[in-house]
Amino acid sequence: MANTVLIVEDERILREIIKDYFLNEGYEVLEAGDGKTALDLFQQRSVQLVLLDIMLPELDGWSVCRRIRKTSDVPIIMLTARVDEDDTLLGFELGADDYVTKPYSPPVLLARAKRLIDSRARSAKTAQVANGANAHAGTGDTLTLSGIKIHFPSRTVVSDDESIILTHTEFEILAYLMQNEGIVISREQLITKIWGYEYAGDDRTLNTHIRNVRTKLGEKAKLIVTVVRTGYKFGGVV
Template identity: 70%
Template sequence: MQKTILIVEDEDILREIVKDYLWNEGYEVLESVDGNEALAVFEEHEVHLIILDIMLPELDGWSVCRRIRKSSNVPIIMLTARADEDDTLLGFELGADDYVTKPYSPAILLARVKRLIDSRYSNTSNVSSEDTLISSGIHVHFPSRTVTIEGEMTSLTHTEFEILTYLMQNQGIIITREQLINKIWGYEFAGDDRTINSHIRNLRHKLGHKANLIVTVIRVGYKFEGEA
């Protein structure tokens, strides 16, 4: 099925360039020039990924991301003209899956789009011989990318899902931050340890009373300590 990508960007020339790259790769493209319009388009269409500029008229990208995350785990790539690490951290804390700083190569952006689309919507993503992964009351169903905790559904972003399943698949093994970066993003990472920490913090919050299953190994990384 053809995937639909929503570009939220008020710079006409940049939006047209990105749209042409996406069209040439076979994606359907929707466009918005401000935050309020983006939310309306998102509500009216099935969207598989959002490319979201931060500095927008009417409603900024952070606010758009926050509102979308209340009801959807659609992959979000945030764009910014600022290289401030605090901006990056805030974007990830709000649930963004990736972050690109302007100016950027449209080809690089396209590569990141493809990676998120392929890993998010491929039924074989993260699946070895089983479709499900169960540990300590956490049940992961890979084909639908759903997670339940003792029977209750919890909504994870693409990145949170990838981190949780990677840790669970390596239960009891220490996973370094570098390993997480290479697994989840697969390219030179623009953030720092605080970015990883932010995703882990969000994930723990959503795991509720199961949060302590993700253990921090100081100055190294994390491990999942559960029982089958």
């Protein structure tokens, strides 16, 4: 079954261009020209990725992203003509996984989208690797460390019996750090793992995602240790 992409863009010509690229790659495409229609489609259909413009009629992209994140960790790529870094960081704080600034190359957008979609499919396989590397990692589908339990097939996280809702990117960051417990992971390693070699963002992007993960972990935030001028590791003291 083909993966479904929801394109939310009020410029019809641009929406059609993006649509053609994804159709040619075998994806199913849903279209919305405003925020309200986008939410309706998202609730009615199973969607594997959302391409979300910020400046939309009815509801803007910020509002759509916020509402989607209340119920889903589906990957979201923000499409924006705004170059203000604060706007970009706001998108990440609301739960976006990546952003592309207009004007952009459709092939680059397609490559980023495929990476996000494919990374979800690899989660169950990486769980088996984690199980072999950690003696206390329950089953091949789960990884449990310091009271935090990750279930890879459902991409859920439970901390001391309390469910934590993470975005796609937040989940990938936490899982990667936990799979490498006690090992210092450089910023470059994290960026390559999550976004790929073609990543064109800045350090503030990774900082924002790490901060979001720590906030959601609450008292267990100290388990993610910052190693000055190097990166991060999982294995602090709670």
